[in-house]
Amino acid sequence: MLTVAKFGGSSLSSRQQFEKVKTIINSDLNRRVVVVSAIGRKEKSDDKVTDLLYLISAHIEHRVSYEELWENFSQRFRDLKSELGLTYDIELALQELRAEIESENLPEDYLVSRGENFTANLMADYLSFEFVDAAEVIIFNSQGEIDLEASGHHLLERLDPTKKYVIPGFYGAFENGTIRLMSRGGSDITGAILSSCLQANKYENWTDVSGVLKADPSIVENPMSTAELTYDELSELSYMGASVLHEETIYPIRALDIPLFIKNTNAPNDEGSVILRRHKKTPDLIAGISGKKNYLSINIIKGQMSSEKGFLQKTLKIFQDYSINIEHIPTGINQVGIILEAKEVENKLLSLLESLQEELKPEELTVREQISLLSIVGEVLIKDSHLTERIFSALARKNIEIEMIAQSPRSLNIILGVQDQFYQEAIRVIYDELVSKSL
Template sequence: MQVLKFGGTSVASAENIQKSLAIVAQAAVEAPVVMVVSALGGTTDALIGAGRAAAAGDASYSETLQLLLARHDEAARKLLANVSEETLASVYESVYDRFEELTELCKGIFALGELSNRTLDRLMSYGELLSSRLVAAAAQAQGMHVVWADARQLIRTNSRFGTAEVDMVTTQQQVASFKEKMPAEIWVVPGFIAADSNGATTTLGRGGSDYTAALLAAALDAEKLEIWTDVSGMMTADPRLVRSARPIARISYQEAMELSHFGAKVLYPPTIQPVMQRGIPLWIKNTFAPDDYGTLVEVAPPRAATVVQGISSIGNLTLLNLEGSGMVGIPGFSKRLFAALARERINVILITQSSSEHSICVGVNAQDTAPAQVAVDEEFATEIAAGRIEPLRPEKDLAIVALVGENMKDHPGISGKLFGALGQNGVNIRAIAQGASEKNISTVIRAQDVRKAINVLHEAFFEATKKQVNLFILGPGNVGSKLIEQLARQQPHLLEKLGLQVRVVAIANSRHCLVDENGLDLTAWPEELAQAPAQTLEEFTQLIIGRNLRNSIFVDVTANPAAAGIYADLLAKSVAIVACNKVAASSDYAHYAKLKSLSKEFNTSYLFETNVGAALPIIGTLNDLTRSGDVVRRMEAVLSGTLNFVFNNYDGSRPFAEVVRQAQAEGYTEPDPRLDLSGSDVARKILILAREAGQVMEMSDIEIETFLPPACLEGDVEAFYTQMAAHESHFKALYDAATAAGKRLKFVARYADGRAAVGLQQVAPGHDLYDLRGKDNVVLFYTDRYVDQPLVVKGAGAGAEVTASGVFADIIRAARL
C-alpha cells in the first residue's frame, strides 16, 4: 500500500480537491492508496476562533459557523454537480448534521463560558471530519472504489487532550483489523484526529495530519509515504524569507527531522519517526506542480554537494538564564531546573551551559515565559533568598536560526563561517548550541534579525558565487547622479565578474526619498524621486536601520554636516559608510577617532577615499604604507583640482573671476567656490591625510595662508565674484611675479614634523608640482622607505564623473570585505 496525505491548501476548494483526486487516481493504478486529508484550508483556525468567542460570551461564533457551512456547501455543490439527487441529498445531510452538532457544541461552550482542552479537541475535529466526507463522496462520484475510515477507530492515544500521545501497539492492531475487514482501492481518512480508550476525540497537534499519515504508513508497512502540499519539497531556507531558496532533492531522515523541528513548515516534526523506524521512503510533493521532483527523505541519500543541507528558524523564543556562584560544583541543579519546567509541561527547545558551571541557559516558547519563571523561582527560592543564585532572567523577542547537514560532521570551519557572516552584518548571537552528532548548529539571535541572518547564511553556504549588496544613497546631485549612472551601467559586469548583486535600495535628497527593497529602477529614478514622499534625515536613518538588510552600505554624496552626524549610529548597526562628504573625517579629532573605532568594533567599513583627490588612490596608498610598517615623515601636495585648474588657466588675458566661474560651470568646485579659493577645503584634505598618517591634529592646527583679499570672503557667492573682479590687479600681480621669476603658481598643502599648512606658492621648474596640468592633483609621500625620491600619486582630482568613480570604487571595496 501507499499513503498519500493532502494538506489544507490541497483541499482548500473544490478545484484543489479535484487536483488531489487526480493524483490519487493515478497512484491507485500502481497500488491501493490511503488518502489522508486535512481540513479545508483555514477551517481549524476558524473553529478555534469560534470556540474562544463562545467561551468569551461573544455570540459572533454563530456567524463563523455560518460562513464555514456556506463554504462546505459550495464545495459540495461543485464537487458533486453530476451525481444523483439522492446521493447529493445524502452528502448534504451529513454536512448539515455535522454543523448542527457544531452549533450545539458551541452553544454549550457559550453557556458554560469555558473551553476545556477536551472540548477544544472535539471542536477542532469537525474540520477533518467534514473535509474527508466531501473528498470521499467526490471520489465515489468519479467511480473510485472508496472506503471512508474514521481515524478515531484507527489511532489510539492517551487522554492528554491537546497534546495526546499515541499508543503505537494498539494503533497497529486497530489498523490491521480495519484493513482485514474493509479492503478497498482507496481509503479516505481524516487526519489530525484520534481517540482515547474511552472513545473521546483527541488530536495529534497542529500539523498532525502528517503524523496521521506516518502512523498509518508504519502500521501498514507501506511502500511509501507522500506528503502533498503547496511547495515542491523541503527548501534550503524558508522561501518567504529567502528568494533564492531552492528545493532539496534528497535528504536523510535525521536531516529532515532537524529541519522540521527548527521551523521547516512543510513537515510536521513527529512525522519522521514512524517511517524512519520502518525505513519507509517519504516524498514531499507539490499538489499544484505534481511533475516537480520534490524532496525524497530516505535512509541513505547520496552525499550532498553542499556541506549544509538547509537553514531553518524558530521564532517566539525566550531564553531563561539561571546563574549564580552557588551552582559551581554542586550536583543536581540541572535536574531541578528541568524537573520544575517539566511539572508545568513546558517544553525546552534549546540548552546550553557554561563550562564554569556558573550558568545554565534554556530556550522555551515565548508563551511559556511567565509560568516558567514562576516555577523556577519557586524551585530555587531558598538559594535565591541566600544570594547563591540570581532570580531567573528571561530574555524575550528572540529566535533560533539553525544550520543543518550531515556533511557538517568533522568538517572544520563551519562555525567560523557562520559566526563571521553574522558578525559582519551586525547580528549578535545570544546563545549557541551544537550536538555531538554535528548535524545542527543552533544560534539564538534577536527576532528582528531573523530575515537578515537567514539571507546572510544562505548567501554564505549556498550562493558562494553571489553576494547581495544593498545601497542607500543620499545626495543624487552632480556627483550622485553620475554614480547612479555608473552603477546602472556596471551592474551586469559586477554580477558576472565579481559575484556582486549591487542593488540601490533607496535614493534620497533634501526633500524626497525613493525606496524599493527589491532594488530601484536606475533609469527612471529622477522622475520617481520627484514624486516620492518627503522624508527627514532622521527618518532616512531609521529607514536604513529598520530595513535591517544584509550587506547594507550608506553612500553619502553630500557636503551636509547633518548627514555626517548619522555615521556613528549606522556604524553601530554594522552599516558600512562610503563618504564623499569630508565633514566627518575633518571634524573634531575625537569624533573622527570614534568613527574609526566603531568601524573596527562592529567589523564594518568606513571609507572616504574621495575626501582627498577624487578617485585617486591617495588615502589607500597612505594606508598601505602605514600598515606595512612605513612611517610618513613629510607630505607635499596639490589637493585642489579647482585651484590647479584656475591657476593653470589664468594668465592675465582674462579676469581671474571669469576663470573661477568657468571652473564652477565645469563642475570642479565645491557648491560654494569660496571653500576652494579660501583654502579651507585643501586644509581639510591635508588634515585628513595627517590623521590617516597617525597624527593627532585638529583643523585649528592647520595654517591657512590665503591669497584672497579679505573683502572677497565677505557676503554671498555673487559678492565673492564681484570682489574678485574688483581686485583683478591683485591676482594679476601674483601671476606676474611668478612669471618674472620663471615659476608657476600652485596652491600647495604641506605636512612635516607634526605641522601642516596650505597656501599659494611659486613652484620652480624641475619640481614635481611644476608640470601639473589641468585639474590634476598630486601627492608626494616622503617616508622612511621613500627618503630622497618620494612616492608620487598623481592624476585627475576633480570632476563629477571622476569623483563618482572614486565613490564607486569605495563601494566595491566595502562590498568585498
C-alpha cells in the same frame, strides 16, 4: 506495493485543487490510501475551516451568536459539492451537526473534527474510494496518546487490501469512541501512522511547496529545496520552526524505514524532497536553516562552580520545580547558561530568579532577553570546519553578534543565538553564504 498519500488543506481549497488531487491519485495505482486535512483557504482573506470551528465552539461557550461563522463554514462545503457534482449528502451532514450543536452537549473535539470528516467524505465521493472514519482506526490510549498497536489492529481488521480508501486526518478516538484531536498539523501524523501500521512502501505528503525548503520563503526569496534529507535532519529542522511538516510525523515511519516524499500538488512533476534513514546521494552542504524567536538566557556565574558537587543538578531541579522546559545549557568552568523560550517563564521570572539566588548563591545572576535561536542543519556542515568559519565570518561582516553557540551530540546541526532584531538578517546572511555562493 502501497503508497499512503496525504493532502494538506491548501491542496483541497477549491474545485480546481480537488481536480489536481484526482489527477495525482489516478497517475499511480499504488496510491490506495488517501489522508486529507480540512479544506483550506480559497482566498488569502478566508478563515481556515478549523479556525472557524474553534471560533464556533468559543461562541457557543460564551453564548454568543455564531450564525455568520456557521454560514461561512457550511457554504464552503456546499460550494464544493455543487461545483464537483457530488452525491454525498453534505446538507444532511450539516443539519445533523447543527442539531448536535444545539443539544448543547457537543464536545469541542468532535465539533472541530468535522472539518476533516466532511472533506474526506467529499473526497471519497469524488475519487470513488471508500470513506473510513479515523475514529474507527486511529486509537488513543487512556493517557491520551496514540496507541500504535491498537491502531494497527483496527486498521488491519477494517481495511481490505484490494480496496481504496480516504481517511480524515487530525483526529482519532478512544476505545469507547470519544473523539480526540491531535495537535494542529496532525493530519501529517495520521498519514505516518497509517503508513507504519499498513507497512506502506512509501508515504507521500502533498502540500503547496516543492519539497523541504532550505529557508523560510517569507525571509529568503525563492529558497532552494533540498532533494534528500535524513529523518534526523528533518526532525531538527521541524523542531526549530520549519513548517513543512509536523515534527512528530517522523517517529511512526522511521522504525520501518519508510521513505517520506514531500511533493507539490500544484507542480506534481517537480522533484520535491525524499526523507530517508541515511543519505543515498552526496548530501548538500546544508539541509536547511530554521529558527525561532523569543528566547531568553539566564546566566549563572559562581567561582569554583565546577568543583561544587551537584551544582548543575540542583540548578535543573529548580527549573523542574517551576515546570519550566529548558532548551539548551551552554556551560563554562564557572558559569552556566540556561536557554529557554520566554513564554516558559511568563509571570514567574522574578520568582524563579529569587529561588535561583537563594538556593545557588551565585556571584552573578543575569538575564539576556529577546534572543533568537537559528539551527543550521546538515551532516556535511558539521564535518567541515571551513564551512563553520564561513558562517561566523559572514555574520561578523554584518555586525551580527553571536549570543550562544551549541552543537547537537549527533553532529547534525549548529545552533546559534542572536538578538531577535537580527533574526531575519542572520538567516539571509547564512543562506547567502552557504547556498547562494555555492551554486
